[in-house]
Structure formats: C-alpha cells, structure tokens
Amino acid sequence: MKLPPSFANCGPSKVYKLQKSLYGLKQVSRQWFARFSSTLISHGFTQSKTDYSLFTRAQASSFIALLVYVDDIVIASDNVAAVLELTQFLNSVFSLKDLGPLKYFLGIEVARSDKGISISQQKYALEILEDSSVLGAKLVLFPMDCNLKLSRGDGELLDDPFSYRRLVGRLVYLTITLQDLSFSVQLLSQFMDSPRKPHMDAAFWVLRYLKSSPGQGLLFPFDSSLKLKAFCDSDWAACPDIRRSVTGFCVFLGDSMISWKSKKQHTVLGLRLRLNTRSSAEAEYRSMAAVTCEITWLLALLQDLHLSHPQAALVFCDNQAALHIAANPVFHERTKHIELDCHLVLEKFTQGLIWTLHVKSAHQLANIFTKALPRLVFHDLMSKMNVINIFHPS
Structure with a gap:
C-alpha cells in the first residue's frame, strides 16, 4: 500500500481508516x-x-x-x-x-459405490513419493520394523534437517485417511528439533510402505449401524528417552472408523518399582480416559446432526485392572494418586454413556496405534478396520 501524493506531507499524525477488511490482513479470516x-x-x-x-x-x-x-x-x-x-x-x-458433487476436498478424494462412500489421498500421496524420489524404491509391507528402537541420541545429525521436517509434516496430513501410519508418524514427529540419520531412514521406510498402496483409504458402508464402539490401548513406558507411555485408540460408528489417535502421554509412570503393575494399569486407564473424551465429543456431534444414540458406547480394553478401576467407585491407595481428570471414565460409566468390556490382546485393534507390529499381525488388524483401496484391481 502506497500513500497518495497529497497525503505524503500531512505529517505522522495522519493514519488510514479501515472501512473493511482487506485481503492479506491478519483479521480477514476472522x-x-x-x-x-x-x-x-x-x-x-x-x-x-x-x-x-x-x-x-x-x-x-x-x-x-x-x-x-x-x-x-x-x-x-x-x-x-x-x-x-x-x-x-x-x-x-x-x-x-x-x-x-463432492469428489475432492482439501486433498481428500471422495468416491461413491453401491457399497458406500470411500475417502483416500492418492494424489497427495503420489506427490510426496515423487518429491522424495522414492518411486523406484523397493516396496515394504508394513510401515515400521517392530525391532526398531529410535532414540534422540542415536546416529549422526542430518546436514539438512528442513527436509526431514517437511517430509514428516506432509506425512502428518496423510494420517487423515491412512490410520496405519499414525503410530509411525507420531514417533517420527518427536525428533523434529534434531533429526538424525536413523530417523530419516525410518521416514523413508514409511514412504516405501506408502508406495505399496498410495490409494488406500477408508470405506463408510451405507448399511452400517449408528452405534459407537471404541478400542483403547497403551504401550507402557515405550519411549526409551523419557519413559513415557503411548496412548492409542480408534472409534467406530457401526463398521466405519471415524476417529483415531496415537500420542505420547504427558506423564512419566512407573517410577516406583514395587508399583510397576499398577503403573501399567494407570497407563491403560489414561488411554481409556482419552477415548472417553473423544466419545463424549462424538455423542455431542451426533446430537448436532440430529442422530439419536440412546445406548451406551462400548469401550474395549485388554487390561483387566484398568477395567476394574473404571467400574469400581472405591478409591484405594493403588489408585488415589491418579489425577481427578482421569476419573471422568468413572463418571461417564456411572451416567451410562459408556460401557467397558474386555477384549483379548490378539483382537485389540488399538495395538496398531501404540507400537510397531509384525507384518502378519499388522495386516490381520488392518483387515478388520474397513480399509479399502479403490484403485487396486479386483
């Protein structure tokens, strides 16, 4: 913006009066x-x-x-x-x-069939593969090696950390439709401040996995019910640097997965050796609290969409101790240290909004969000999540 010729000599006391927001100003979007x-x-x-x-x-x-x-x-x-x-x-x-008709929105491709609506990000995924020069790389069938342990101090520092940050940032956006990348991307994003060579190698492994199925996405069937169910899990003290646990959960509306998360917990558990078993249960309980918050939000969202959900949402957990804490209103010395905000699980359980159930670890779908899994286990869990690749020849 330039001053008009007659305005230049008016002195510093003169200012512009903004009649309406102009494109480029900070307040335009608001x-x-x-x-x-x-x-x-x-x-x-x-x-x-x-x-x-x-x-x-x-x-x-x-x-x-x-x-x-x-x-x-x-x-x-x-x-x-x-x-x-x-x-x-x-x-x-x-x-x-x-x-x-909706076909493409913010990088998400939408397709319809007689089975339902599917979403994917094939175009965006192929752009990442092309920019990273891995279109000719050898394929892998799982996003991360289950024996890989990444740490902040292992390996040489990268000469160009910006390339790592840019790559991981683009992978984060891919997790909108590719829930199988959630744990790997969550782990890689922890080293953005000082990425090293093993971290970049792991990121390229993810790209090689992405190349095997860039058109993979989620299917929302037309005949699915409108009942919420969730799976929650944690990997206790998974971080080798600060020993924080990882929370993972996924939420289904009928047969359609609509929400998921993989995130490191904010607290360090298990500092007292004699309470290790209790601390493992606490990590699971915190995961249950996280998915309870998500379910509470989803129930409110269903109300805004004028959809009724009178029955309790089912929450599946593979830790019996955490299930007992959620259903037992008695606070004893093994649970009184847990922050009060975690006990919202008990509150929602008492209100009838959720109902907790046990599931065997082999059938715990949330495992895919808490740890790197062997190939066969990984694909077995993926087959139960209504994942589809509409670009794959049938």
Missing part, C-alpha cells in the same frame, strides 16, 4: 467467517458447539449440514431442492462457484 456464519444463522441454520465450522438446519421436509473451511464449503442434504435453494441464497450474498 471477519470473513463472522460474516458467513451470521448470514447462515439468519437463514435458519444453527452453529454447532462441538465444531464451529459445522452448520445444520432441520426442517419438516429436509435436513442440511454445511461444513466450511475458509472459502471451501461442503453441503450434505437429503433434499436436492433444499440444496439448490441454499446455493442460490448464498450466491446472492457471496460470489460462489458450484463445483458439483
């Missing part, structure tokens, strides 16, 4: 969203409290859900006429470009 949301609310929409970018409107003959990300909008409805009326209204207020 002002744009405030205007867009107020326009939708005036048109009868309700803004979700669980996701502020989600707007819904329920009428006698139609239901519309609208999701917005900056200036990209997705509209879902059971009434085509209602969608047409909404787009005409928005076009009268804003200048819109209708891109037709």
Whole structure:
C-alpha cells in the first residue's frame, strides 16, 4: 500500500481508516467467517458447539449440514431442492462457484459405490513419493520394523534437517485417511528439533510402505449401524528417552472408523518399582480416559446432526485392572494418586454413556496405534478396520 501524493506531507499524525477488511490482513479470516456464519444463522441454520465450522438446519421436509473451511464449503442434504435453494441464497450474498458433487476436498478424494462412500489421498500421496524420489524404491509391507528402537541420541545429525521436517509434516496430513501410519508418524514427529540419520531412514521406510498402496483409504458402508464402539490401548513406558507411555485408540460408528489417535502421554509412570503393575494399569486407564473424551465429543456431534444414540458406547480394553478401576467407585491407595481428570471414565460409566468390556490382546485393534507390529499381525488388524483401496484391481 502506497500513500497518495497529497497525503505524503500531512505529517505522522495522519493514519488510514479501515472501512473493511482487506485481503492479506491478519483479521480477514476472522471477519470473513463472522460474516458467513451470521448470514447462515439468519437463514435458519444453527452453529454447532462441538465444531464451529459445522452448520445444520432441520426442517419438516429436509435436513442440511454445511461444513466450511475458509472459502471451501461442503453441503450434505437429503433434499436436492433444499440444496439448490441454499446455493442460490448464498450466491446472492457471496460470489460462489458450484463445483458439483463432492469428489475432492482439501486433498481428500471422495468416491461413491453401491457399497458406500470411500475417502483416500492418492494424489497427495503420489506427490510426496515423487518429491522424495522414492518411486523406484523397493516396496515394504508394513510401515515400521517392530525391532526398531529410535532414540534422540542415536546416529549422526542430518546436514539438512528442513527436509526431514517437511517430509514428516506432509506425512502428518496423510494420517487423515491412512490410520496405519499414525503410530509411525507420531514417533517420527518427536525428533523434529534434531533429526538424525536413523530417523530419516525410518521416514523413508514409511514412504516405501506408502508406495505399496498410495490409494488406500477408508470405506463408510451405507448399511452400517449408528452405534459407537471404541478400542483403547497403551504401550507402557515405550519411549526409551523419557519413559513415557503411548496412548492409542480408534472409534467406530457401526463398521466405519471415524476417529483415531496415537500420542505420547504427558506423564512419566512407573517410577516406583514395587508399583510397576499398577503403573501399567494407570497407563491403560489414561488411554481409556482419552477415548472417553473423544466419545463424549462424538455423542455431542451426533446430537448436532440430529442422530439419536440412546445406548451406551462400548469401550474395549485388554487390561483387566484398568477395567476394574473404571467400574469400581472405591478409591484405594493403588489408585488415589491418579489425577481427578482421569476419573471422568468413572463418571461417564456411572451416567451410562459408556460401557467397558474386555477384549483379548490378539483382537485389540488399538495395538496398531501404540507400537510397531509384525507384518502378519499388522495386516490381520488392518483387515478388520474397513480399509479399502479403490484403485487396486479386483
């Protein structure tokens, strides 16, 4: 922005008065969203409290859900006429470009079939493989060697740490649809400050696995039920540097996986040797608390979408001690050290929002989010997660 000729000699006391937000200013995005949301609310929409970018409107003959990300909008409805009326209204207020049925959104490819809706990121995955020059590399069938132990001090420092950070950052976005990369990417992202050669080698191993199925994604079947169930697990004291445990969970709506996470826990457990068994249960209990928070949020989101979920969500855990802590309201010396926020599991259990069940470790789907697994075990768990590759020849 340049000063007009007559304004240059007015002295430093003169300033510009901003009449409206201009593209490039810091407040533009907030002002744009405030205007867009107020326009939708005036048109009868309700803004979700669980996701502020989600707007819904329920009428006698139609239901519309609208999701917005900056200036990209997705509209879902059971009434085509209602969608047409909404787009005409928005076009009268804003200048819109209708891109037709949803096929591509923020790097996510959407496809429909007689079985359901599938999402993948093949185009984005192929771009990563091409930029990393691994299109000619040998394939591997699992994302990380189960015998590999990465540490902060092993190996030589990389001459160009930016390339590692950029690669891992791009892999993080791939985990939106590739849940099998969650643990590997979570582990690799812990060395962003000082990456070393073993870390880069492990990242390239992930790329070689990605090359084997770049079109892999998730299938959401049309005939799936609307019942929440979750699997939670932890790998106790998994970090060799600071001995923190890893939390992993996945949540299904019927047969469709809709949420998952792999994350290092914030606390160090097992400092007292005689309480090692208890500390393992505590790590599992913290994982259960994490998935309980996710279920609570998902239940609220289902309410915003006008979907009823009267029954308790099922939570599967393979640790009997953690299950007893969740269901037993008695606080004794082996559990009184656990922070109160973790006991929200007991609160939600008492309210009937969740129901905890035991599952054998061999059938614990959350294992894939807490540790690197052998190839056969890895693919056995992947086969139970409704993973699909629509680009693979049948």
